[in-house]
Amino acid sequence: MRYLNEEAIENIAVGAAFLGTGGGGDPYIGKMMALSAIKENGPVQLLSPEEVGNDDFFIPAAMMGAPSVLIEKFPKGDEFVRVFQKLGHYLNKEVKGTFPMEAGGVNSMIPIVVAAQLGLPLIDCDGMGRAFPELQMVTFHLNGVSSTPMAITDEKGNIGIMETIDNKWTERIARVATVEMGASSLVSIYPCTGEQLKKYSVKNIITLSEQIGQIIRSNSEDETIKLRELLEITNGYHLFDGKITDVERNTKGGFNRGCVTLDGLEQYAGENVQVFFQNENLVAQKNGKPIAMTPDLICLVDLETLNPITTESLKYGKRVRVLALPSDPQWRSEKGIETVGPKYFGYDLSYTPLEELVRKEV
């Protein structure tokens, strides 16, 4: 058990944006909300999943919708408490804590706001170990936990409770409601017990985010040392350095899809890498051959500062590094690949683990 202070929040915001693999939006607004919340209510208690009771009850809190809307229209501030209490009341259970659904710029911060406002502990785990675009893309889903009953609300005060026949229906219906609510909503979803949390969550993710953020934000002069530390702590690989020479985008099926092309710099000169994304980075190809693919994490970071770059801020001329990290083992199961593998997103690729692809390279 420990407490999260302002410095910790600054670090978590950057680290979670890194694990957000391009999705999850600009961490700035989320960070401002979290900082305001702890300023008002005091620091937030962080518990490891091992410290919670098996029969205790937990609800994650998250925002759903377009990151590009969030930078213009952000929450009122009481939505979190409202939606959280609504679901707790509906379930008729005392809620003992909250945790993030995904590691991402905004959704790593929302549970901190909830925890501060309700005086609840935050549990050091999430349901992805990264960010994914759809509601059924969580480890709880892989293990048969129902996403509903869920509660959904907006800043105006509209609120709904939903029960669905399966988690993909939750995604379909909640997506429509979110668009109607002005393309952003707040959800309490996947209510679960302490035992389920211990078994199915991706553990230690807040601490890992914090450590990653600490490395990226440190003023250590030598970037090669920072990079080495970052790769060590995440078991990651440095795949490429390049300059963005093209960003192709289109909005399809309510998502931000596209492809960014990088021309190699320095030792990668003459080579090119393409990264395909749907909110999050999903497939990276070097000279036409895959070098990393979902569910493994593909992170684009600023060449010099190592600051994570969201897919929305990819811009011609930017110089970036391509890093990749192995995903949580739960995603590499048969059901995991079926849920978030390259085929689900429409790429004609069979999932090959990052480690194997890197070995082939060498």
Added chain:
Amino acid sequence: MYKVGIDVGGTNTDAVILDEKLNLIHQVKMPTSEDIESGIVSALKKVLEESGINREKVTHAMLGTTQCTNAIVERKKLAKVGVIRLGYPATASVLPYTAWPEEMVTVLSGEYRLAGGGYEYDGQVLSLFSEEEIRGILREWNGEVEAVAVVGVFSSLKNDQELRVAELVKEVMGEEIPVSCSSMIGSVGLIERENATILNSALFKVIAMTSNGFENALKEEGINDAQVFLCQNDGTLMSIDYARKYPILTIACGPTNSIRGASYLAGIKDAMVLDVGGTTSDIGVLTGGFPRESSLAVDVGGVRTNFRMPDIISIGLGGGSIVREVNNEVTIGPDSVGYRITEEALVFGGNTLTTTDIAVRLGVAVVGNPELVAHIDEAFAKQAYAKIAVMTEEAIDKMKTSNNDTTVVLVGGGSIIIPRQLNGVKEIIHNENGAVANAIGASISQISGQYEQIYIYSQISRDEARIDAEERARQQAILAGAKVETIELVEIEEIPLAYHPGNATRLRVKVVGELT
């Protein structure tokens, strides 16, 4: 026909005169005065007298000034601002002035209200906009605030509410109260746009003093018929009336002017520009004749804005940087003798070893008295000179977008200290008039117009949207004083909005033209 360009820097106020073909007729450098205006007056007087041109033939006068930047950094002469944010109940989780430096908020009074209004991403009304509510706020503020800033959620989509608030301010508080509408100032990103709008409101008094001072100085010198402009930080000009409405656009025009001036002197449109001053050197990138813009959120005096800024890096290396030997290693700067170089550097009879002394010792520069540095150990001087090269090379490399060797245009008063052979550099272009590149940049600036909006491509075709945005950008440029037939499109940026069903895209268009 002549143009007069003036650049007010931290150390010097430069003035130049160009003829109609943009040939440099004359240049002067004067110390910047405490009150700014008297320095402008004396530089203007001197350049006119020395050149002997007919003052009646001066058709254009341009001023590049750091006054607004300084006012923000020093928190001086700023107006008390009332902020109205339209969109409640949305956005209340992060209030205006969050994360601002406290003393800045105190100076600006920190007054704000969240009111109903604003729009959703698709143009639907977010919450009820009430004129009575706005009137009530304004009545309360009467006599308390000196300027009003208004920002509406998704005002880049629809700004009619913001404009209506501006009318109500005039109605309730009087015609003379300046109002800044966020839709005219920044792009999507409420917090950053709001911050830029507040800063803009805070600068009304400063810009009035500066622009009046400039107009008075011109009048005093008998220049009555010239068109008067202020420089913006994207290498273009705005009319003095436009500047009075959007003073924040003058922020950071100095580095931009030097990049543009360097481009003009070297006669090339794509290069890296190294501007060496007394204390620091700025490095910027010239692409297509204009400075590359920074893609990051930019801090202005500790306030985060999404305001366009030239992408510049500064290093602590200049002609006055102090050279030392520490544990057998040479160190250079970051401290400098600055404008006291003519008293303190060894070659001028002073007691401080500077980079300029090193350059003179090695015979690569000829200023002051070389005998005064003859005693410096040659090996030490070479070591220091090598260090200058490495510092410059590293900074240039950071700004590169490829590992190809680049062309560098070298300008600024301190440029004599820079070695003419650098790793990663194909060619160094140096011009004898490089010392006044800033003022030249000011006088050759063009006029721009910019427009940004979210278009729904399922309701308006992509081509039609582009035409619409370009037309609106043209109108902006014409408003700012551009010659209609010379306006050309220079930039299009399209960002589709995720999750939106109607294929909504944020479209930003920029045009540039010659001034009338």
